[in-house]
Amino acid sequence: xxxGDPLELLxxxxxxxxxxxEPLAATAxxxxxxxxxxxxxxxxxxxxxxxxxxxxxxxxNTQPVLGDRIVRALGAQSIILHDGVVxxxxxIAKVAAVVEPDVDAVIAVGSGTINDICKMVAMGRNCPxxxxxxxxxxxxxxxxxxxxxxxxxxxxVRAITPTAAFFDLGVIAAAPSRLIRSGLGDSVARPTxxxxxxxxxxxxxxxYREAPFAMLAADEAALLAEPAALVARDTTAVRxxxxxxxxxxxxxxxxxxxxxxxQGEHLIGHYVELIAGGxxxxxxxxxxxxxxxxxxxxxxxxVLTLPAPRLRPTAIDRESCVAHFGPAQGEACWxxxxxxxxxxxxxxxxxxxxxxxxxxxxERIARVTLGxxxxxxxxxxxxxxxTPADLGWPTGLLEQALGYARMMRNRxxxxxxxxxxx
Numbered sequence: 248x249x250x251g252d253p254l255e256l257l258x259x260x261x262x263x264x265x266x267x268x269e270p271l272a273a274t275a276x277x278x279x280x281x282x283x284x285x286x287x288x289x290x291x292x293x294x295x296x297x298x299x300x301x302x303x304x305x306x307x308n309t310q311p312v313l314g315d316r317i318v319r320a321l322g323a324q325s326i327i328l329h330d331g332v333v334x335x336x337x338x339i340a341k342v343a344a345v346v347e348p349d350v351d352a353v354i355a356v357g358s359g360t361i362n363d364i365c366k367m368v369a370m371g372r373n374c375p376x377x378x379x380x381x382x383x384x385x386x387x388x389x390x391x392x393x394x395x396x397x398x399x400x401x402x403x404v405r406a407i408t409p410t411a412a413f414f415d416l417g418v419i420a421a422a423p424s425r426l427i428r429s430g431l432g433d434s435v436a437r438p439t440x441x442x443x444x445x446x447x448x449x450x451x452x453x454x455y456r457e458a459p460f461a462m463l464a465a466d467e468a469a470l471l472a473e474p475a476a477l478v479a480r481d482t483t484a485v486r487x488x489x490x491x492x493x494x495x496x497x498x499x500x501x502x503x504x505x506x507x508x509x510q511g512e513h514l515i516g517h518y519v520e521l522i523a524g525g526x527x528x529x530x531x532x533x534x535x536x537x538x539x540x541x542x543x544x545x546x547x548x549x550v551l552t553l554p555a556p557r558l559r560p561t562a563i564d565r566e567s568c569v570a571h572f573g574p575a576q577g578e579a580c581w582x583x584x585x586x587x588x589x590x591x592x593x594x595x596x597x598x599x600x601x602x603x604x605x606x607x608x609x610e611r612i613a614r615v616t617l618g619x620x621x622x623x624x625x626x627x628x629x630x631x632x633x634t635p636a637d638l639g640w641p642t643g644l645l646e647q648a649l650g651y652a653r654m655m656r657n658r659x660x661x662x663x664x665x666x667x668x669x
Contacts, residue, residue, distance in 0.1 A: 253461075253462040253463070253465075253494060254278060254490060254493065254494060257271060257272060257273040257462065257494075257497055258272075258273050258275070258276075258277070258278060259272075260272035260273075262458075262462065264456075264458050265457045265458055265461045266456065266457050266458070271458060271501055273389070273497050273500075274391070274408040274497075274500055275389055275408055275409055275410060275411055275412060275497075276295060276410050276411055277291070277294065277295060277410070277411035277412075277413075278389070278411065278412055278413075278414075278493060279291055279411075279412075279413045279414065280414040280416065280486060280489050280490065280493070281414070281415065281416060282416050282417060282482060283415055283416070283417045284379075284413055284414075284415040285316070285415070285417075286320075288316065288317055288320035288321065288379070288413075289320045289321060291411070291413055292321060292354070292377060292411075295375070295377070295410055295411055297351055297352045297374075297375045297377075297410060298351020298352055298375075299351060300323075300324075300347070300349050300350050300351045300352075301321050301323040301324065301350060301351065301352050301353070301354050302323060302324045302326055302346045302347065302350045302352075302353050302354065303317050303318050303321065303323045303324065303325050303326065303354045303356055304326045304328065304342060304353060304354065304355055304356065304357075304361060304364065304365050304368075305317075305325075305326075305327055305328070305355075305356040305357055305361065306327065306328040306329065306330060306332060306357060306360075306361060307327060307328070307329060307330050308330060308357075309356050309357040309358075309361065309381045310325075310327050310356070312381050312418060312421075313356050313379055313381050313415070313418050314327070314356040317354065317356055317379055321354070323354065324346070324347050324350060326342060326345055326346070328342070328361070328364075332360060332364070333360065333396050334360050334363040334364050334367070334393060334394060334395055334396055335395065335396045335397065336395070336397070338364060339364055339367045339368060339371070342364055342365075342368050343368045343371055343372065346368060346372065350372075350374070351374060351375075352369070352374050352375040352376065352377060352410070353365045353368050353369040353372070353374060353375075353376045353377075354376070354377045354378070354379065355376065355377070355378040355379070355409075356378075356379045356381060357378075357380075357381050357382075358380060358381055358382045358384045358385060358388075358426070359384060359385045359387055359394070359532060362378050362380075362387060362388060362393075362409075363387065363393035363394055363395070363406070364393075365378065366393045366406035366407055366409070367393055367395070367404075367406055369407055370406050370407045375409075375410040376407060376409045376410060377409055377410055377411045377412070377413070378409045378411075378412045378413070379413045379415070380412065380413065380414045380415075380418075380419060380489075381418055381419070381422060382419065382422035382423070382426035382427070382429075382430070383414075383419050383422065383426070383427055383430040383485060383488045383489050383492060384422070384426040384427070384429040384430045384433070384531060384532075384533055385429065385430060385433050385492065385532060385533055386430075386433050386434070386491075386492040386493075386495035386496050386499075386508055387496060388409065388412045388492065388493060388496050389408060389409065389412055389493050389496030389497050389500065390408065390496040390497075390499040390500055390505065391405060391406060391407065391408045391499065391500045391503075392404060392405060392406055392499065392504070392505055393406040401517050401520060401521075403504075403505055403509070408496075408500050412493065414489050414493075416482055416485055416486060416489070419485055419489060420480040420481075420482060420485045421480070424478055424630070425531060425534065426531065427477060427478060427480075427485070427488070428478065428533070428534065428537070428629055428630065428631040428632075429531040429532065429533030429534050429537075430488050430492055430533055431470070431474065431477060431488065431533070431537065431625070431626070431629050431631055432531075432533035432534050432535070432536045432537025432538075432540070432626070432631055432632075433492065433495075433508075433532070433533040433536050433537075434467065434470060434471075434488065434491050434492065434495070435471075435536075435537055435540050435541075435617065435622055435625060435626065436508060436509070436510075436512045436513070436536050436537075436539075436540045437460065437463070437467065437495065437507075437508065438540075438544065438615060438616045438617040438622070439510065439511060439512045439540045439543040439544055439547060439616070440506075440507060440508050440509060440510040440511075440512065440513075441460055441507065441615045441616075442547050442612050442615055442616050442661065443510035443511050443543075443547075443658070443659075443660035443661055444506050444507065444510055445611065445612050445615060446608075446612060446659070446660070446661060446664060447658070447659040447660070449600075449604070449608045449611070449612070450597050450600055450601065450608070450659075450664075451597070451659055453659070456501075456502055456507070458498065458501060458502075459494075459495070459497075459498025459499065459501060459502055459507035459508075460498070460507065460615070462494050462497065462498060463490070463491050463494035463495055463498065466487045466490040466491045466494065467487075467491050469484075469487045470484065470487040470488050470491055471617075471621075471625050474625045474626075474628040474629035475628050475629065477629055478629050478630055495507070495508050506658070510543075510658055510660045511539075511543045511546075511652070511653075511658075511660035511661055511662045512536055512539040512540040512542070512543045513536060513539070514648075514652040514653065514655050514656055514658070514660065514662060515539035515542060515543065515645070515648045515649065515652045515662075516532065516535040516536050516539045517652070517655055517656075518647075518648040518651060518652035518655055519535065519539075519640065519644060519645075519648055520535070521572075521576065521655075522644070522647075522648075523640070523641070523644055526641075527638070527639050527640055527641070527644075528638065528639035530632070530638045530639070534631065534632050534638060535638065537626050537631050537632060537633070538632050538633060538634065538635060538637065538638060538645075539645075539648075540622065541619060541622050541623060541626065541633055542645055542649065543660075543661065543662075544616065544617065544618065544619040544622050545619040546649065546661050546662070546665055547612075547616060547661050548616075548618060548619050550661055550664060550665055550668075551609045551612060551613055551616075553668075555601075555602065555605065556601055556605065556664075556668055557598050557601065557602075557668070557669045558589065558594050558597055558598060558601070558664070558667040558668060558669065559594060559667055559668075559669045560588075560589055560590055560591050560593075560594045560667070561587075561588035561589045561590075561663070561666075561667055562667075563584060563588070563653075563654065563666075565577075565578075565581045565585075568580045568581040568584060568654055569581070571651055571654070572654070580654040580655055581654075583654065583655060583656050583657045584653070584654045584657070586657050587657050587658070587659045587663065589667060594667075649662065649665075650666065653666055
């Protein structure tokens with residue numbers, strides 16, 4: 248592990264890639280994670296030299312928490328969105344339409360949805376974006392992607408990485424407990440996502456990198472060691488969560504996609520939202536991902552105990568996708584699934600590799616996992632959801648997702664591996 252603070256090294260362009268030694272740099276220019284940023288807002292933004300005219304975008308919840316303060320400090324245009332807004336093309340267009348023509352940068356005050364909307368608006372205007380966070384609820388603050396909803400189907404799209412992200416720990420620690428637990432849920436996806444990505448690399452030879460995991464390892468370990476302190480709003484624990492989320496976002500940006508943080512567990516979450524989103528109680532993204540990550544951890548634990556697995560060619564075809572998801576979504580899922588289906592020749596190659604290398608593969612993958620029992624302990628200690636029933640999901644929905652969610656994205660995960668076992 249490199250000596251020094253990985254966050255500082257990334258901002259300085261001096262973080263050594265653990266595999267190549269090449270210096271890695273964050274695309275954001277500034278990160279501030281402080282006990283309080285009250286009175287520092289204008290100075291923090293001024294140091295970025297991104298102009299003088301700003302549009303501050305918040306919603307009815309984040310405006311009184313922090314938005315009013317930012318608007319006053321910057322003398323900025325204020326745009327307030329209604330509660331429950333989603334990141335879709337209509338909302339993005341509406342926000343873009345009311346941003347004043349002479350605005351130099353867009354400033355988000357909020358968390359996931361507000362940040363994603365502002366990323367897309369800023370990209371459309373070809374101007375910088377800055378975020379003042381209000382909750383430690385997700386790891387997308389510093390990523391280059393945004394989660395866009397189209398016809399109930401969520402997909403990641405290229406956006407821009409914020410020029411800067413600022414975290415007032417006084418505000419962050421006072422966020423609703425469910426949002427804090429949501430950030431923990433997004434964080435426990437790291438082990439399952441890494442295991443999925445590594446599996447794909449080992450059996451299919453696709454690219455994989457250690458850097459996004461190495462840079463957050465120390466903060467993650469400290470975070471998972473004291474989940475009770477996190478929900479007790481201990482500032483040190485909240486800082487570790489924020490740093491884990493920020494570094495996870497940088498890891499995604501360095502890899503050019505969400506591969507290090509979004510694999511099978513996110514496919515499960517996307518599937519549930521698509522299939523049953525309107526019929527189940529509202530839950531936060533990270534709450535869903537925590538439950539889905541636990542399900543993936545159990546699946547991975549089971550597969551890694553198999554003595555000599557063998558696969559069969561992928562049996563799912565276009566008709567199966569359309570039959571399950573309907574014509575429009577089914578065709579979209581088929582386009583994602585088709586490139587990763589294993590035909591007879593590919594299956595023979597993979598089976599030969601499994602016969603030769605499976606014990607070594609298992610050992611390497613097991614080293615990056617947390618294990619389902621430990622993950623369950625962390626989530627329970629924090630009071631986070633751990634079962635589908637905790638989220639109001641109907642009986643059988645999670646099992647259904649374990650079988651069908653693999654169709655939703657061109658990422659080969661343990662869902663695919665388990666689905667093709669003989």
